[in-house]
Amino acid sequence: MTTREDCLLRDAADPLAPLRDQFELPPGVIYLDGNSLGPLPRATPDRIAAVIRGEWGTDLIKSWNSAGWIDLPADVGDQIAPLVGAGAGELIAADSTSVNLFKVLAAALRIVGEDDPARCEIVSERDNFPTDLYIVQGLSELLGGRYTLRLVESADEIPAALGPKTAVLMLTQVNYRTGALHDMAALSAAAHAAGALTVWDLAHSAGALPVALNDDGADFAIGCGYKYLNGGPGAPAFVWVAPRHVSRFRQPLSGWMGHARPFDFVPGYEAGEGVARYLCGTPSVLAMSALECGVETLLAAEPYGGMAALRAKSLALTELFIERVEARCAGQGLTLVTPREAARRGSQVSFAFDSAWPVCQALIARGVIGDFRAPDILRFGFAPLYIRFTDVWDAAEALAAVLETGEWLEARFAERSAVT
Amino acid sequence: MTTREDCLLRDAADPLAPLRDQFELPPGVIYLDGNSLGPLPRATPDRIAAVIRGEWGTDLIKSWNSAGWIDLPADVGDQIAPLVGAGAGELIAADSTSVNLFKVLAAALRIVGEDDPARCEIVSERDNFPTDLYIVQGLSELLGGRYTLRLVESADEIPAALGPKTAVLMLTQVNYRTGALHDMAALSAAAHAAGALTVWDLAHSAGALPVALNDDGADFAIGCGYKYLNGGPGAPAFVWVAPRHVSRFRQPLSGWMGHARPFDFVPGYEAGEGVARYLCGTPSVLAMSALECGVETLLAAEPYGGMAALRAKSLALTELFIERVEARCAGQGLTLVTPREAARRGSQVSFAFDSAWPVCQALIARGVIGDFRAPDILRFGFAPLYIRFTDVWDAAEALAAVLETGEWLEARFAERSAVT
Numbered sequence: 074m075t076t077r078e079d080c081l082l083r084d085a086a087d088p089l090a091p092l093r094d095q096f097e098l099p100p101g102v103i104y105l106d107g108n109s110l111g112p113l114p115r116a117t118p119d120r121i122a123a124v125i126r127g128e129w130g131t132d133l134i135k136s137w138n139s140a141g142w143i144d145l146p147a148d149v150g151d152q153i154a155p156l157v158g159a160g161a162g163e164l165i166a167a168d169s170t171s172v173n174l175f176k177v178l179a180a181a182l183r184i185v186g187e188d189d190p191a192r193c194e195i196v197s198e199r200d201n202f203p204t205d206l207y208i209v210q211g212l213s214e215l216l217g218g219r220y221t222l223r224l225v226e227s228a229d230e231i232p233a234a235l236g237p238k239t240a241v242l243m244l245t246q247v248n249y250r251t252g253a254l255h256d257m258a259a260l261s262a263a264a265h266a267a268g269a270l271t272v273w274d275l276a277h278s279a280g281a282l283p284v285a286l287n288d289d290g291a292d293f294a295i296g297c298g299y300k301y302l303n304g305g306p307g308a309p310a311f312v313w314v315a316p317r318h319v320s321r322f323r324q325p326l327s328g329w330m331g332h333a334r335p336f337d338f339v340p341g342y343e344a345g346e347g348v349a350r351y352l353c354g355t356p357s358v359l360a361m362s363a364l365e366c367g368v369e370t371l372l373a374a375e376p377y378g379g380m381a382a383l384r385a386k387s388l389a390l391t392e393l394f395i396e397r398v399e400a401r402c403a404g405q406g407l408t409l410v411t412p413r414e415a416a417r418r419g420s421q422v423s424f425a426f427d428s429a430w431p432v433c434q435a436l437i438a439r440g441v442i443g444d445f446r447a448p449d450i451l452r453f454g455f456a457p458l459y460i461r462f463t464d465v466w467d468a469a470e471a472l473a474a475v476l477e478t479g480e481w482l483e484a485r486f487a488e489r490s491a492v493t
Numbered sequence: 494m495t496t497r498e499d500c501l502l503r504d505a506a507d508p509l510a511p512l513r514d515q516f517e518l519p520p521g522v523i524y525l526d527g528n529s530l531g532p533l534p535r536a537t538p539d540r541i542a543a544v545i546r547g548e549w550g551t552d553l554i555k556s557w558n559s560a561g562w563i564d565l566p567a568d569v570g571d572q573i574a575p576l577v578g579a580g581a582g583e584l585i586a587a588d589s590t591s592v593n594l595f596k597v598l599a600a601a602l603r604i605v606g607e608d609d610p611a612r613c614e615i616v617s618e619r620d621n622f623p624t625d626l627y628i629v630q631g632l633s634e635l636l637g638g639r640y641t642l643r644l645v646e647s648a649d650e651i652p653a654a655l656g657p658k659t660a661v662l663m664l665t666q667v668n669y670r671t672g673a674l675h676d677m678a679a680l681s682a683a684a685h686a687a688g689a690l691t692v693w694d695l696a697h698s699a700g701a702l703p704v705a706l707n708d709d710g711a712d713f714a715i716g717c718g719y720k721y722l723n724g725g726p727g728a729p730a731f732v733w734v735a736p737r738h739v740s741r742f743r744q745p746l747s748g749w750m751g752h753a754r755p756f757d758f759v760p761g762y763e764a765g766e767g768v769a770r771y772l773c774g775t776p777s778v779l780a781m782s783a784l785e786c787g788v789e790t791l792l793a794a795e796p797y798g799g800m801a802a803l804r805a806k807s808l809a810l811t812e813l814f815i816e817r818v819e820a821r822c823a824g825q826g827l828t829l830v831t832p833r834e835a836a837r838r839g840s841q842v843s844f845a846f847d848s849a850w851p852v853c854q855a856l857i858a859r860g861v862i863g864d865f866r867a868p869d870i871l872r873f874g875f876a877p878l879y880i881r882f883t884d885v886w887d888a889a890e891a892l893a894a895v896l897e898t899g900e901w902l903e904a905r906f907a908e909r910s911a912v913t
Contacts, residue, residue, distance in 0.1 A: 113550035130533035169774025171748030204749035211747030306778035327631030328591030329624035354589025358726035
């Protein structure tokens with residue numbers, strides 16, 4: 074049986090432990106919500122201050138060239154690429170996850186439609202993050218209802234749902250509620266065997282575990298900058314296309330930044346080379362610079378074994394949390410909804426509980442910040458860059474105390490609100 | 494004849510002069526490019542530092558509620574609204590100008606299409622800012638070429654181009670190259686008389702002159718946050734819909750932030766109330782906060798007469814610049830392309846010149862920052878919040894000196910690059 078002393082020893086022996094010093098973490102807080110908003114990297118305030126005063130304030134418009142602002146989407150994209158198994162020049166930072174999803178869906182449907190116009194279904198999970206489903210609905214409605222969203226109730230049903238009508242299989246690699254991890258290689262192969270393309274949302278996997286876009290045969294992918302990439306609230310997202318589609322794909326948000334020669338100011342759109350054509354309008358330089366700082370916190374893990382080492386620690390943390398909660402909260406009515414099998418889960422642990430919301434509030438009052446996902450999910454993210462084994466221990470103890478004392482009952486009538 | 498002493502007296506007597514103190518302006522620089530990137534407001538560095546350290550770094554995910562991050566798009570929108578003749582709750586800050594244009598074009602075409610599906614033309618100017626034309630092309634291509642972009646060569650041709658085929662008249666209120674100002678009321682009326690809707694891009698008018706979206710009968714509008722609104726490089730843009738369309742419009746970038754109940758996480762999209770449905774993904778809080786500081790520099794003019802007083806000063810500045818350049822550079826081959834009539838120009842003055850690019854570079858070397866627009870335009874923006882009459886005088890003298898000395902010849906072979 075693990076003890077808190079064991080956790081202290083594991084932290085002391087953890088080669089990744091120094092990476093925690095990259096972050097500003099408020100004292101007295103155990104932050105298990107980095108899967109919603111990553112914490113502040115220590116480097117970010119000075120970097121942003123330098124961009125504001127040293128670049129914008131001093132060199133003004135010249136900074137687009139002199140400070141390299143114009144290259145930020147590609148530069149930050151190249152930094153993110155190795156974290157998700159993409160090559161240099163294959164990935165770009167731009168817009169929001171939702172906007173990027175619109176781009177890649179339209180691009181994928183265009184390619185599929187050219188080869189086989191009869192394909193009319195987009196297969197996904199009912200439990201996918203809602204914005205992904207909403208974007209399909211918006212695009213399909215714009216296209217006169219040409220495409221139907223076919224939702225499966227569980228991952229097991231996906232292969233059987235793929236067939237001659239399938240245009241695109243659209244999945245979030247790690248489920249935002251349950252933390253269940255899809256087998257990207259197997260599902261991409263299944264989609265291809267059915268003649269469809271894949272669109273992968275990496276919101277809860279990029280920076281949380283090794284993603285292998287190229288090796289696993291993905292076609293299109295998007296991801297979020299403000300969760301495990303620590304890019305700050307509402308950070309730009311990223312977007313990727315497999316090299317085999319790069320010369321062919323087109324996306325409809327054809328703004329000037331994606332033009333082959335944006336500063337020629339010609340009236341006809343001509344798509345830029347490669348992923349540059351994913352760009353649309355002018356990106357926020359402050360937001361891009363903060364994202365760069367966030368991505369650098371993950372690149373700093375390279376000398377320690379990179380994403381593979383982070384993944385090993387992440388699984389150890391989530392396994393310990395499951396073990397501790399099940400030991401300390403047995404009989405309290407919590408139901409583990411995250412897969413117990415390591416290979417099938419991301420970097421979070423979720424429990425279903427009837428009164429999940431007030432329990433979440435009571436935990437926050439104790440300094441343990443997880444979050445609530447409607448209707449009944451308690452969600453805890455374990456970002457291996459900065460979460461310690463003792464944090465896991467203490468969080469489980471806090472959860473047990475909240476349930477045992479009944480202090481969560483007091484939170485039942487507080488105003489209810491929750492964000493991302 | 495005006496003298497430099499007259500300019501000093503005008504600056505001394507200018508009631509708007511104190512507004513300049515709101516900005517960090519590098520010494521020795523005359524910044525005539527605020528129509529491309531507004532300068533740094535003095536309030537911005539501290540505001541952003543407080544958002545980063547005091548909100549993100551301290552309260553982490555809670556800041557979405559406790560610091561009001563979730564309300565920023567609507568709050569900043571309400572701040573911008575009076576600057577462009579819009580009411581409270583009618584305008585929202587979101588995404589980029591290009592992305593917002595896609596939303597409003599799709600929304601406008603949807604409304605027109607329901608009433609009269611045969612309308613298939615989007616009328617605009619060949620000289621419109623290219624991204625506006627590119628977005629039409631991207632949307633039309635996505636819709637199988639259902640819409641055609643009909644481009645007129647000059648503003649005079651617009652009324653005759655409107656007819657039973659016109660779906661949307663899409664114009665930028667102030668032309669980015671020439672600075673010519675459209676008559677929004679007359680052109681909106683002409684479009685409506687032809688049965689079409691209007692989409693107005695306010696990139697070079699919002700914050701530069703009083704815009705009267707409601708009074709002038711506009712239907713949809715978008716605008717830029719990083720030019721006259723001083724929101725910082727790549728600041729979020731804004732988007733507006735006329736109240737008469739607000740219950741009916743739909744836009745296809747239907748991300749979760751525009752959902753009626755985003756935190757219910759239900760699989761079906763249900764558009765939020767009013768302009769909230771223009772939102773798509775999660776906005777950058779840093780970029781939104783910087784935009785808020787920028788907009789506040791304009792709201793600070795309210796006690797001095799607001800946009801009307803700024804407009805009067807702007808016209809006096811541009812008139813003086815035209816007068817001085819024509820007096821000092823006569824016979825040098827400069828051709829004024831900005832309308833001489835005050836009511837027909839925005840807040841910039843542009844001259845055509847065969848070697849515009851090296852002249853622009855030589856001026857920058859002298860500390861006078863205007864910009865070059867292909868193929869042959871020298872463009873000078875006069876933001877009345879911080880440009881002085883003596884700046885106008887000195888800029889005209891610098892231009893005369895560059896042309897007289899021939900020092901621009903040295904810049905001809907320098908590497909060419911330019912960014913909006």
